[in-house]
Amino acid sequence: MLTTAASVRFTVWTNAMLTGACDPDTAAHRILGDDVGHHVSGLAAHPTPATLPVALNLLRAAGAKQAFLALPIPGDPIGLAGPPSFNESALEAGEAVVLAGAEIGLVPAYVGPAVQWSVLPAASPSPADFGEADRGLRAALIQAADSLAELDVAKWKPEIADALIDIRKIGSGKGDDLAPGYEPRAVKTAATARRCLAIADAALDDDGAAITGADADARRRTLLELAAAARRALVAACGPPVSF
Numbered sequence: 001m002l003t004t005a006a007s008v009r010f011t012v013w014t015n016a017m018l019t020g021a022c023d024p025d026t027a028a029h030r031i032l033g034d035d036v037g038h039h040v041s042g043l044a045a046h047p048t049p050a051t052l053p054v055a056l057n058l059l060r061a062a063g064a065k066q067a068f069l070a071l072p073i074p075g076d077p078i079g080l081a082g083p084p085s086f087n088e089s090a091l092e093a094g095e096a097v098v099l100a101g102a103e104i105g106l107v108p109a110y111v112g113p114a115v116q117w118s119v120l121p122a123a124s125p126s127p128a129d130f131g132e133a134d135r136g137l138r139a140a141l142i143q144a145a146d147s148l149a150e151l152d153v154a155k156w157k158p159e160i161a162d163a164l165i166d167i168r169k170i171g172s173g174k175g176d177d178l179a180p181g182y183e184p185r186a187v188k189t190a191a192t193a194r195r196c197l198a199i200a201d202a203a204l205d206d207d208g209a210a211i212t213g214a215d216a217d218a219r220r221r222t223l224l225e226l227a228a229a230a231r232r233a234l235v236a237a238c239g240p241p242v243s244f
């Protein structure tokens with residue numbers, strides 16, 4: 001589930017390290033999270049898989065200046081700028097990190113409670129427009145709430161309806177923080193995006209109690225549009241910190 005994706009943590013904490021907001025050891029610890037281990041393979045200066053602290057130092061030495069999040073799906077390659085080999089790997093994983101300056105990308109593979117990162121050449125993407133992505137997510141939230149209410153979603157899957165009704169609480173938890181250097185607006189948008197992705201992920205597990213095929217199709221379209229807006233907002237919010 002993208003709400004806890006390693007690529008989100010890797011992006012924001014690498015940016016914190018690159019801006020001097022934290023040291024590599026702190027960044028590595030926060031990227032690790034609750035996982036038992038992360039290793040990075042394919043670094044030119046390290047022929048064997050490197051631990052996170054070693055990898056972060058090597059990435060900085062290789063010229064990394066900024067980290068960008070990618071959350072691509074077929075038809076919506078958000079955060080990708082090529083080459084094709086990297087795009088294909090990132091699409092298969094559904095997430096990746098691109099390091100501008102070093103011109104490399106990292107793609108995660110989840111192996112139980114551990115993550116194996118593969119390093120590939122990658123072009124730097126154009127910075128996402130945070131304001132546009134934030135407005136798009138807000139609009140998608142309104143549309144989703146209205147559409148699902150019209151479709152009587154509460155009779156289909158009450159816990160999802162409750163999550164939508166409780167949307168005003170999004171962004172209030174301590175676990176919604178990104179990393180030092182990110183503005184409160186970015187932190188709140190990232191939290192909203194993660195929770196919307198969680199709602200869409202849970203609701204797309206089945207068609208609920210849709211009475212007709214048309215209702216089921218409408219519900220699915222609404223949720224997919226919400227997830228797309230949330231991915232774009234999360235990519236924008238996790239980009240290199242800027243002042244809004």
